[in-house]
Amino acid sequence: MDKGEKFKKGVKRAREGWFSTVVHLFDRATVGQALWDELEELLISADVGVNTTAKLIERVKERVVSERLKEGPQICTALKEEMIAMLRVDTPREEPVALASLEPRVILVVGVNGTGKTLSIAKLAYSFRAQGKSVIMAAADTFRAAAIDQLKILGNRVGAEVICHQPGADPGAVVFDSLEAARSRHADMVIIDTAGRLHTKFNLMEELTKIKRVVSRSDPQAPHEVLLVLDATTGQNGLAQARYFTDAVGVTGVFLAKLDGTAKGGIVLAICDELKIPILFVGTGEALDDLTPFDARTFVEALSS
Structure with missing residues (x-):
């Protein structure tokens, strides 16, 4: 299944829900204020968010005037193009980790917790293993024995070594040992799983900051990617999570999990617009190969096809 087909599978519910309604709005003979009001309501209900919705509609309206667009299909095309532009976050960054050669x-x-983080890590490892890369996974979520066990099981399935300590151990020590193991084994990739206990926000932030320091002491250029796993079904709450983790550890990209489980998915626009954080990967199912590198145009085309 190619990227386009995976995206179609992942956004099937959103395509058949809110976006098909958006497209049909532009079947009308005339485009007036009623259409813009309905479009605003649809976008907000799809988790695009109030601020991003207002910005998106304003951009389309500006194009209607500047390009003298009169027909519904033309304006719908302009909307899709503005969505694509919004999803292409222009940030100074190294080559995406999926393509990196260093x-x-x-x-x-x-x-x-509950976003599908551990499975998402396994999907990444599976993808890198398919590229012929050796992978070490660090089980630094030491507060949940189940998380360690799950990572070990998934590591065995994907052919990646898992470095772990006993439940309750120091996460920083797990990370240190994982990086040492990676050096001694000449591993290509190290993927670090971490805890996600939002009910103790301050402690979690301190823990993540410490882990990042351990990584940076090992390699001043590392971590090369700080990847936030968001559950696509959580809607606007995902935006709050993204802000929180960005403040804590400087998120550089988002893995949007469970995209196939939502009839909305507009949160991708809000994240890219308000936080300027790029979506790097999307999860489109439960299988290990249900991972797709994010592409703005392919995503929007899958929504509308």
């Missing part, structure tokens, strides 16, 4: 690469993965 080794070893260190990916610090953060996110709240």
Whole structure:
């Protein structure tokens, strides 16, 4: 299944829900204020958010005037193009980790419990293994024995070594040992799983900051990616999570998990617009190969096809 087909699978519910309604809005003979009001309501209900919705509609309206667009399909095309532009976050960054050739690469993965973080890590490892890369996964979520066990099981499935300590151990020590193991084994990739206990925000922030320091002491350029796993079904709450983790550890990209489980998905626009954080990967199912590198145009085309 190619990228386009995976995106179609992932956004099927959103495509058949709010976006098909958006497209049909532009079937009308005339475009007036009633249409813009309905479009605003649809976008907000799809988790695009109030601020991003207002900005998106304003951009389309400006194009209607400047390009003298009169027909509904033309305006709908302008909307899609503005969505694509909004999803293309222009930030100074190294080559995306999925394409990077420098080794070893260190990916610090953060996110709240229940987002599908551990499975998302396994999907990344599976993808890198398919590229012929050796992968070490660090089980630094030491507060949940189940998280360690799950990572070990998934590591065995994908062919990645898992470095772990006993439950309750110091996460920083796990990370240190994982980086040492990666050096001694000449591993290509290190993916670090972390805790996500939002009910103790301050302690979690301190813990993540410490882990990042351990990584940076090992390699001043690392972590090469700080990847936030967000559950696409959480809606605007995902925006608050993104802000929180960005403040704590400087998120550089988002892995949007469970995209196939929501009839909305507009949160991607809000994240890119308000936080200027790029979506790097999307999860489109439960299988290990249900991972797709994010592409703005392919995503929007899948929504509308």
